[in-house]
Amino acid sequence: MNYKIAVIKGDGIGPEIVDEATKVLDVIGEKYGHTFTYTNVLMGGCAIDATGVPLPDETVKICKESDSVLLGAVGGPKWDTLPGHLRPEKGLLGIRSALGLYANLRPAVLYAPLKDACMLKPETVKGGLDILIVRELTGGIYFGERGRRQGKNGEEAYDTECYSVPEIERIARVAFETARKRKKKLASVDKANVLESSRLWREVIHRMAKEYPDVECRDVLVDNAAMQLVRDPAQFDVIVTSNMFGDILSDEASMITGSIGMLPSASLGEGKLGLYEPTHGSAPDIAGQGKANPIATIISAGMMLRYAFDLQAEADAIDTAVLAVLEKGLRTPDIAGVGGQKTLTTTEMGDAIRAELRA
Numbered sequence: 001m002n003y004k005i006a007v008i009k010g011d012g013i014g015p016e017i018v019d020e021a022t023k024v025l026d027v028i029g030e031k032y033g034h035t036f037t038y039t040n041v042l043m044g045g046c047a048i049d050a051t052g053v054p055l056p057d058e059t060v061k062i063c064k065e066s067d068s069v070l071l072g073a074v075g076g077p078k079w080d081t082l083p084g085h086l087r088p089e090k091g092l093l094g095i096r097s098a099l100g101l102y103a104n105l106r107p108a109v110l111y112a113p114l115k116d117a118c119m120l121k122p123e124t125v126k127g128g129l130d131i132l133i134v135r136e137l138t139g140g141i142y143f144g145e146r147g148r149r150q151g152k153n154g155e156e157a158y159d160t161e162c163y164s165v166p167e168i169e170r171i172a173r174v175a176f177e178t179a180r181k182r183k184k185k186l187a188s189v190d191k192a193n194v195l196e197s198s199r200l201w202r203e204v205i206h207r208m209a210k211e212y213p214d215v216e217c218r219d220v221l222v223d224n225a226a227m228q229l230v231r232d233p234a235q236f237d238v239i240v241t242s243n244m245f246g247d248i249l250s251d252e253a254s255m256i257t258g259s260i261g262m263l264p265s266a267s268l269g270e271g272k273l274g275l276y277e278p279t280h281g282s283a284p285d286i287a288g289q290g291k292a293n294p295i296a297t298i299i300s301a302g303m304m305l306r307y308a309f310d311l312q313a314e315a316d317a318i319d320t321a322v323l324a325v326l327e328k329g330l331r332t333p334d335i336a337g338v339g340g341q342k343t344l345t346t347t348e349m350g351d352a353i354r355a356e357l358r359a
């Protein structure tokens with residue numbers, strides 16, 4: 001099969017890490033008989049330099065014509081003084097809305113060889129951890145009615161949490177489908193003891209759970225979920241939650257893993273066209289020095305295989321290869337302190353992962 005991928009290398013370390021990920025995809029292609037074709041498009045600071053805007057129309061057009069989008073990161077001090085509408089981040093928000101991406105998938109994986117980087121007690125995480133948070137991205141309190149007004153005690157401000165049935169259904173569907181491809185365990189996080197929007201959320205989740213009898217689904221109140229994530233995170237496989245709860249819980253969950261250079265993400269919308277990118281930014285402090293960890297981007301490409309192209313064996317092969325290099329003590333500088341035996345450059349790390357894939 002031939003898969004068309006729009007590639008946004010972006011700024012800072014973006015080009016370095018994305019190159020390692022596409023070279024990994026090429027090895028997967030050779031090994032499993034697929035062809036990946038890449039179209040490089042501009043977004044962020046490099047797009048501002050070349051075209052004057054952070055998200056050229058051409059970029060949106062090519063992304064929409066592709067099967068998937070792979071992104072490095074955008075932004076950097078060079079563009080920090082530009083006015084808001086011309087900032088690199090506008091490119092990111094723009095592409096998410098142009099592609100209608102309403103589901104954000106953020107795995108929090110603690111690889112056993114990096115367990116010393118985890119802030120939790122060793123016995124809590126001894127088997128490693130693998131949690132996936134599915135966060136609703138385009139609704140809820142961040143997009144609800146807001147304002148300021150005069151109340152009986154003077155000025156007051158309000159934000160509203162609002163979810164419609166179709167909004168809950170579509171994020172729930174992503175979560176159930178994703179759980180199906182993993183351990184078939186789903187925790188839906190809400191605050192249904194207090195919030196009406198959470199009560200509707202829960203009703204919809206329960207209704208949809210009937211369509212997925214193979215997925216074990218339970219409700220967890222958000223305060224308890226925050227507690228359980230540090231007390232016994234291994235109980236979770238997939239967590240689905242609203243925009244705000246997901247924002248907070250995914251940052252909390254990310255702290256149980258080693259480095260920011262290890263965390264991938266996927267943003268999905270209608271259809272199969274999603275955006276796959278590392279969670280970190282463009283790391284201008286280390287750009288161009290061969291110090292960037294390409295693993296977050298390589299695993300993001302693996303998520304693309306899994307969720308966009310339904311290539312499960314190929315995605316598993318990437319995860320296995322990453323684990324194998326870590327087990328050998330191979331490290332980029334950001335994770336060198338956790339059981340590292342040999343420190344590699346960005347390209348050497350990519351090469352090591354590709355060598356595992358070929359072995």
Ligand code: NAI
Pocket residue numbers: 013017072073074075076077089092260261262277278279280281282283284285286291292293294296334
């Ligand atoms: P950052 O994630 O770029 O860097 C934070 C720290 O982590 C830095 O010390 C950096 O060297 C390190 N780091 C990040 N990725 C790494 C990797 N792969 N390997 C090794 N070390 C890594 O966040 P920061 O410094 O707040 O932002 C820098 C720029 O990136 C800003 O312009 C910001 O707006 C942009 N940004 C872009 C994002 C995106 O494109 N999705 C997301 C977050 C920030």
Ligand code: MG
Pocket residue numbers: 247248251
């Ligand atoms: Mg956050």
